[in-house]
Amino acid sequence: MAKEVADLTTIDLFSDDKRPGRPKTNPHSRSVQVKINKRNQVKRDKNNGLKRVEFKLHQDVFERLDALAKDKGVSRSELIEILLVQSLDTNDIKV
Template sequence: MAKEQLDRTTLDLFAEDRRPGRPKTNPLSRDEQLRINKRNQLRRDKNNGLRRVELKINAEAVDALNKLAEQRNISRSELIEQMLLAHLHTQQD
């Protein structure tokens, strides 16, 4: 029986073929890598004095924040922080 390159129905014929793709460079699974990276990110944030705050706002407000943050060349998170601090400072005066 001839081995046809496009025929993938007979898997045993292609068991030795190397499939194209990115070579594995880390012995950990992708899920474990993500879990470790997230833990490290949370530690870095904590060391930098950052605390996590989550909120839900409508898409129109998010679009406006994104546009303003892009104009100011800062992240949306930085923009929200600046706006909150400015509002809090005006409330104290």
């Protein structure tokens, strides 16, 4: 019986065929790789003197920050840090 590439009913004939794609270079599963990479990122940030801060914003404030960051050519994180430092330096905080 001839082996046809498009023949899906005899899939057992194709079990030994190499699949195209990038070869596996890491022995860990993707979920383990993500955990390792995140742990390494936290270590790098800590060594650079960075602390993680998380907060929630209304959608309109987020969009304004995003637009301003793109306009200034900086990341949103950098823009928030700049705004906080300026506000703290001027001590112009109204609560």
